[in-house]
Each structure stands twice: as C-alpha cells, then as structure tokens.
Amino acid sequence: MRIFDPHIHMTSRTTDDYERMHEAGVRALVEPAFWLGQPRTNVGSFTDYFDGLVGWERFRAGQFGIAHHCTIALNPKEANDPRCTPVLDVLPRYLAKDGVVAVGEIGFDSMTEAETDAFRRQLELAVEFELPAMVHTPHRDKEGGTRLTLDLVEASGIAPGMVVVDHLNELTVGPVDEAGCWMGFSIYPDTKMDPHRMVAILQQRGLDRVLVNSAADWGRSDPLLTLRTGEAMLAAGFSDDDVDRVLWRNPVEFYGQSGRLMLPGDPDDLDGAVDEVDESATFEGNSILRGARVQAS
Amino acid sequence: MTTVRPLVPSADLRTVLGPEGAATLDEMAATLRATPASIDRLFPAAARRTARGPLAGTAHRIEDAVRVELVGAVASVRGPADLAEELRLLYRYGDADEKRAVLLALGGIDDVAVDARDLLLDALRTNDVRLVAAAMGPHARRLSAHDWRHGVLKCIFTGVPLAEVADLDTRADDELRAMVRRFADEREAAGRPVPDDAAALLTPRAETTTAPEKA
Known part of the structure; x- marks a missing residue:
C-alpha cells in the first residue's frame, strides 16, 4: 500500500514516527502551516516556522525516504491577533517556492471579521499564485463555518476543484460535495472521524474528490490512521486499486494542480524510486529532496 | 557591477537545458537585467521553469547552475552593496535549495566589496x-x-x-x-x-x- 498523507504536522512528530510511517507505506506528505499550540506574538515567529517547513523538515523527511511538501498561510486562529496579521505581506515570498503546494490552512476558527478578511485575502493569493487552497473547518459550529466557507470560496472566484475543505464529518460533507470542492477527512483516534465512519462515507458517496489524512500533530493523534483506513476499506470489500486511489492518486491529483509536487521519478511507480534512498544517500544522493525532474528538452 | 563566475560554462548549461530551457533562462536573465528586483519571484521558480537534477559530467546540479546565472544577471546591473543585500534577502527567505544556490553564487564572486560571511x-x-x-x-x-x-x-x-x-x-x-x-x-x-x-x-x-x- 503506498500512502500520501495530504495533511500531517511532522514538525510536531518524532523520528520514530517517520520510521513507522515509511514502514507503513507513506512515501509522500503535505504539512500545512498551522497553529503551534502556543500563540505566536510576532511575524518573525511565522517566518522562522515557514523556513523550517521548506528547509529542515523537508531535509528530515528525506532522510526517511518520504517526500515532504507544505502549505503556507496565516492560520484562522492567529488571524485575530493584529501582531500576527502583517505576515500576510510576507506570504508571496513563500508561495513562489517549489514544494509549496497550496495556500493553507486558511478558513474559520471563531468566524470573526478578522478571520473573514484573512480568509478572503488568502483566497486571492491562491488565485494569484495558481495554487490550490486548503481550508480548515472550525471545531465549534462546524456546520455554520462550512456554510460560510463555501460562500467565501464562491465569491472569491477560485475554481471549486482547487479547494479542499478539511476536517469534514457526516453533516458537513454534503454541501462541500455539492459545491464541487475536494472533501478532506482527518482520521483521529477519538474525534473528528474514524476509519469505519470514513469507510461508510466512501460507500455512500464514492471515491471522487476525497482526501483522507491523519492530521497528526502535537495533540493525541496517530500518523498511521491513513493505513488503518486503507485496511478498513479492504475489509469492507473495496479493492486494492480503490485504496490506492484514495490514499495515493487522489492527493497527487489535487496537489498536482500546483505544479509543485516533488515526487521522485514517476509518481505512478514511486515505491522503487524511493526505496533506493538510504541514509548514506542524504548528502550526494539527495534526489528525493528535489524530486520531480523537469525534462530538459 | 560585479562578476559572478558561473558554476559551469554557460554554453554547456544551455546544451543540457535544451533550446526551450535555454530560451527560458535567457529570458529570465534579460528580465533581471531590466528589473533586478524581480529576482524574488524568479529565483524560487527557476528550477520548475527550466530543469533540475544532476548536471552530467560535473559535481553540480542543473538548478544550482541556473540560479547562479540568475545572480550573475543581477550582479551585472547592481553595485556590490546592493548585490550583497539582494543575496541576503534571497537567502533569508530561501528554501534549502535556494539557500544553497546563494552560497554557491557567493563562491563565484571575487569582489572584496561583497562580504556575506x-x-x-x-x-x-x-x-x-x-x-x-x-x-x-x-x-x-x-x-x-x-x-x-x-x-x-x-x-x-x-x-x-x-x-x-x-x-x-x-x-x-x-x-x-x-x-x-x-x-x-x-x-x-x-x-x-x-x-x-x-x-x-x-x-x-x-x-x-x-x-x-x-x-
């Protein structure tokens, strides 16, 4: 089983996790910029974090044979702090980079005016930089937040197929599906969504425009719940090809729209390419860190 | 103006890039000579607009050689102090690949007025x-x-x-x-x-x- 985790916060995870993930079949991931648990108080705190996402964390993942990508944004919670909002002016520096595959996480936390303003401006940036947008839906009043999210997406003029609305559940998946956006599901040990509920949603709605992620971070979470979802799909009668589509081809299709994925070799035949990477390859044999070859001719 | 030694001879790089990639590199260099400040967007996008990977027959990578040429284009129209400041910004906001290219470009600058230690x-x-x-x-x-x-x-x-x-x-x-x-x-x-x-x-x-x- 090859797995592309489209939403996981590796900065908060250990090297043990990287080893277990590689063993489970994870060969690529996207790490969205998000809240650190401790509120930031200035723009420099963001830029150092962004530098880590496009620098050290990418290098660290490469040492474990995993292609690391990220999304960059001012997250909804901190959009409410005027000490943080000037980071919006710095984002263009990062949105031009290889491996930055979307603007995100954007969206709502408490649905304030400041959040709405940051959300709008960052949807504009997604359009300007021809990037997908990754939208977080709130923990509280998820239904109301999702509705408002879809209104803003529509008003922005961004193509719905360039937007993933994440952390969905049984109540919020319908409107997102109808809007034509991608549907993101975060599989958590005891909140948001679990593997069996996920399988039921796939049985009901099919596999189109679905992204399954672990969203593992500094909270109680499990980077292998993508694998567990794949196993639950197989147990429920889905085929290997169905699992590959949900856990690999769908995220490649969605984030591939950025033109900035850095998958080594042929994305359809990744296993061989990445398995050649070993620890001794971290200096000269570092092609995984750059990945996709743009043909010279 | 300051001279930046290319990582590999310009003609060799263009052969590796092929006609389309070489034309893109020339176009980016011309843009930079006219508008040096545009390097903040051209530098990060350089690899995906031309090519990446090992540069056969050398110890270098294609994207590094391309980025060093872009720095060379800026250097040809900027004084050493402005060039050093631009390199500082590229490095500050660069990902690891971009940072490496800045360091490699510095290696090709003999001008003592450019000091980026x-x-x-x-x-x-x-x-x-x-x-x-x-x-x-x-x-x-x-x-x-x-x-x-x-x-x-x-x-x-x-x-x-x-x-x-x-x-x-x-x-x-x-x-x-x-x-x-x-x-x-x-x-x-x-x-x-x-x-x-x-x-x-x-x-x-x-x-x-x-x-x-x-x-």
Missing part, C-alpha cells in the same frame, strides 16, 4: 549537510581562522567530504589538526570509526618546505 555562518549553524558543504566554498576565505576551522570540523563531523572545502591545503594549520586530533581521540575512545578525511588530515605530509638559507 554572515550567511556562511548561518549555514554552518544548520545541520543540513548540503548547506554546510556549500558554505565552505571559496567565499569562506573571508571567515576568521577560528570560524573556518570550526567549519572544517563540522564537515568532518557531519560527513561532508573535505574535497568540498576550498583552500584546505593552504589553510589547514596546527590548531585545526589539534582540533581534529581531539575529535579522533573521542571517536576512538568510544570505539567508533574515525572518518577517512579526518585520518588523512592527521597523517603527516611529506616535508615540502626547504630549509632556510643560511645567512
């Missing part, structure tokens, strides 16, 4: 071996003896081949060898292998100096 020291503080290696190129001759020795020791420690270090033969001194000796002692005490590069540096070389002439 602060960027080298930043790179030497990281644990990314690609940055550590690029920091120890020709621009490192601006580092103090203390900083340079610690850079060499870090290369040995992190597995960066000493062949990457510029001026090693002329600059290695007794103090460096003493530092490497202590590193080797520590490794031996722990029952761990001493890297070949460290051992080579500690091996007494054949006497090459001639005896001073008697007055």
Whole structure:
C-alpha cells in the first residue's frame, strides 16, 4: 500500500514516527502551516516556522525516504491577533517556492471579521499564485463555518476543484460535495472521524474528490490512521486499486494542480524510486529532496 | 557591477537545458537585467521553469547552475552593496535549495566589496549537510581562522567530504589538526570509526618546505 498523507504536522512528530510511517507505506506528505499550540506574538515567529517547513523538515523527511511538501498561510486562529496579521505581506515570498503546494490552512476558527478578511485575502493569493487552497473547518459550529466557507470560496472566484475543505464529518460533507470542492477527512483516534465512519462515507458517496489524512500533530493523534483506513476499506470489500486511489492518486491529483509536487521519478511507480534512498544517500544522493525532474528538452 | 563566475560554462548549461530551457533562462536573465528586483519571484521558480537534477559530467546540479546565472544577471546591473543585500534577502527567505544556490553564487564572486560571511555562518549553524558543504566554498576565505576551522570540523563531523572545502591545503594549520586530533581521540575512545578525511588530515605530509638559507 503506498500512502500520501495530504495533511500531517511532522514538525510536531518524532523520528520514530517517520520510521513507522515509511514502514507503513507513506512515501509522500503535505504539512500545512498551522497553529503551534502556543500563540505566536510576532511575524518573525511565522517566518522562522515557514523556513523550517521548506528547509529542515523537508531535509528530515528525506532522510526517511518520504517526500515532504507544505502549505503556507496565516492560520484562522492567529488571524485575530493584529501582531500576527502583517505576515500576510510576507506570504508571496513563500508561495513562489517549489514544494509549496497550496495556500493553507486558511478558513474559520471563531468566524470573526478578522478571520473573514484573512480568509478572503488568502483566497486571492491562491488565485494569484495558481495554487490550490486548503481550508480548515472550525471545531465549534462546524456546520455554520462550512456554510460560510463555501460562500467565501464562491465569491472569491477560485475554481471549486482547487479547494479542499478539511476536517469534514457526516453533516458537513454534503454541501462541500455539492459545491464541487475536494472533501478532506482527518482520521483521529477519538474525534473528528474514524476509519469505519470514513469507510461508510466512501460507500455512500464514492471515491471522487476525497482526501483522507491523519492530521497528526502535537495533540493525541496517530500518523498511521491513513493505513488503518486503507485496511478498513479492504475489509469492507473495496479493492486494492480503490485504496490506492484514495490514499495515493487522489492527493497527487489535487496537489498536482500546483505544479509543485516533488515526487521522485514517476509518481505512478514511486515505491522503487524511493526505496533506493538510504541514509548514506542524504548528502550526494539527495534526489528525493528535489524530486520531480523537469525534462530538459 | 560585479562578476559572478558561473558554476559551469554557460554554453554547456544551455546544451543540457535544451533550446526551450535555454530560451527560458535567457529570458529570465534579460528580465533581471531590466528589473533586478524581480529576482524574488524568479529565483524560487527557476528550477520548475527550466530543469533540475544532476548536471552530467560535473559535481553540480542543473538548478544550482541556473540560479547562479540568475545572480550573475543581477550582479551585472547592481553595485556590490546592493548585490550583497539582494543575496541576503534571497537567502533569508530561501528554501534549502535556494539557500544553497546563494552560497554557491557567493563562491563565484571575487569582489572584496561583497562580504556575506554572515550567511556562511548561518549555514554552518544548520545541520543540513548540503548547506554546510556549500558554505565552505571559496567565499569562506573571508571567515576568521577560528570560524573556518570550526567549519572544517563540522564537515568532518557531519560527513561532508573535505574535497568540498576550498583552500584546505593552504589553510589547514596546527590548531585545526589539534582540533581534529581531539575529535579522533573521542571517536576512538568510544570505539567508533574515525572518518577517512579526518585520518588523512592527521597523517603527516611529506616535508615540502626547504630549509632556510643560511645567512
């Protein structure tokens, strides 16, 4: 089983996790910029974090044979702090980079005016930089937040197929599906969504425009719940090809729209390419860190 | 204006890029000569607009050679102080690939008015071996003896081949060898292998100096 985790916060995870993930079949991931648990108080705190996402964390993942990508944004919670909002002016520096595959996480936390303003401006940036947008839906009043999210997406003029609305559940998946956006599901040990509920949603709605992620971070979470979802799909009668589509081809299709994925070799035949990477390859044999070859001719 | 030595001859790079990639590189260089500030977007996008990967027959990568040429285009229309400031910004907001390209470009600048040793020291503080290696190129001759020795020791420690270090033969001194000796002692005490590069540096070389002439 090859797995592309489209939403996981590796900065908060250990090297043990990287080893277990590689063993489970994870060969690529996207790490969205998000809240650190401790509120930031200035723009420099963001830029150092962004530098880590496009620098050290990418290098660290490469040492474990995993292609690391990220999304960059001012997250909804901190959009409410005027000490943080000037980071919006710095984002263009990062949105031009290889491996930055979307603007995100954007969206709502408490649905304030400041959040709405940051959300709008960052949807504009997604359009300007021809990037997908990754939208977080709130923990509280998820239904109301999702509705408002879809209104803003529509008003922005961004193509719905360039937007993933994440952390969905049984109540919020319908409107997102109808809007034509991608549907993101975060599989958590005891909140948001679990593997069996996920399988039921796939049985009901099919596999189109679905992204399954672990969203593992500094909270109680499990980077292998993508694998567990794949196993639950197989147990429920889905085929290997169905699992590959949900856990690999769908995220490649969605984030591939950025033109900035850095998958080594042929994305359809990744296993061989990445398995050649070993620890001794971290200096000269570092092609995984750059990945996709743009043909010279 | 300041000259930036390309990583590989321009014609060779264009052959590797092919007609389309070469035209894109020329177009980006022309844009930069007209509007140097546009490097903030062209530099990060350079690889995906041209090509990436090992540059056959060299120790370099295609995207590095392309980015160094872009720096060369900016250098041709900017004074050394402005160029150094632009490189500082590219490095500050660069991902690891972009940072490495800035360090490699610095290695091709002989102009003493361009002094970016602060960027080298930043790179030497990281644990990314690609940055550590690029920091120890020709621009490192601006580092103090203390900083340079610690850079060499870090290369040995992190597995960066000493062949990457510029001026090693002329600059290695007794103090460096003493530092490497202590590193080797520590490794031996722990029952761990001493890297070949460290051992080579500690091996007494054949006497090459001639005896001073008697007055």
